[in-house]
Amino acid sequence: MTAADSIVQLPAGRFAAIDFRVKLVLLLLASTLIFVWNNLLAQGLLLGFTIALMLAAATPLATIWRLIRLTLPALVLIVVIQGLWSPFGIHPVFTLPQGLPLLGGAHVFTVEGLLFGLVVCCRILVPLLAFQLVFMTTEANDIVLGLTRLRVPYRVALLFSTTFRFVPLLLEEFQAIKDAQRLRGIDLDSFGMVRKLVAMGRMLVPLITGCLAKAQAMEIALQARAFTGSPDRTQLHPGREKLTAAQRAMIALALLFWAAAIVARIAFGMGGSVL
Structure with a gap:
């Protein structure tokens, strides 16, 4: 094998x-x-x-x-x-x-x-x-750990993992907006292509506003924890920092x-x- x-x-x-x-x-x-x-x-x-x-x-x-x-x-x-x-x-x-x-x-x-x-x-x-x-x-924590082990600066690694963490949040926020519109009697799935594009364009305003609010909340949380981005950090699972022989192979x-x-x-x- x-x-x-x-x-x-x-x-x-x-x-x-x-x-x-x-x-x-x-x-x-x-x-x-x-x-x-x-x-x-x-x-x-x-x-x-x-x-x-x-x-x-x-x-x-x-x-x-x-x-x-x-x-x-x-x-x-x-x-x-x-x-x-x-x-x-x-x-x-x-x-x-x-x-x-x-x-x-x-x-x-x-x-x-x-x-x-x-x-x-x-x-x-x-x-x-x-x-x-x-x-x-x-x-997300394993992404940060893996990138820092590759000598990527911690701030860059954190930004990289946070970006991918925001993707499902964006999808959930978009789905929540669609559900709210459906409760008001507006079913986007039943619209034609042009009408659907116009409606989705209007949904970008609450979507972007919600994302900015989440980003600001994350910034406040990082400041409250005195985040500096220093590479001298301890890990929750230090044994996972080293590759096993099978992984090296x-x-x-x-x-x-x-x-x-x-x-x-x-x-x-x-x-x-x-x-």
Whole structure:
């Protein structure tokens, strides 16, 4: 069994307990290998591996599908555009009849264009799902601890973790505003596209106001605790500051695979062709 297979089979509790630095390395792989490979099979395997990790972390299928559904219109548009006008296109999927004026005999939707469109879709989905996986399974305190162990200034690490902590708060605030509008007889989900955009634009005012109030409350709380951002701090779980031997092995294998993939692409062109 390889190290990658062992990661996939980790139960949710074990996966969440993995050090944030290991997850950052996995995130590095997901964010860079998508540009190293043009091959659809390699991109598909990378996407499948990311989804397998999410399932191993007990991510509901509904959550994964919701993330994909949000980008689905853009993904379909990308595939259509690449299929019609990709410079890689050679073999047509079908050809318009010769008797058609102006467009007669034109090739429509090339095989290579459609395949490269699917590659671009993988390049969008892989980092999207990887970011969701990493920050869904990591507590804010572990993010700060992992970044400070990487010599990131504590103030920057705190700002980074606080930003991601505010994302679910924003979503909850937005949902609360929608529920308040629904109680007043205004159901945004029943509106048309234009009317919904106008209504959502008006909802930005209370949303931004609420976020500013929360940010001010956090500032007061930090000042009340005499926050200075000094790096000389004690940790609640000091034993978690050091990587275990298994985690070091995961990082080493992941970086070795990452370097090998780049060398193979540059030296031998592996993964460069769409097919």
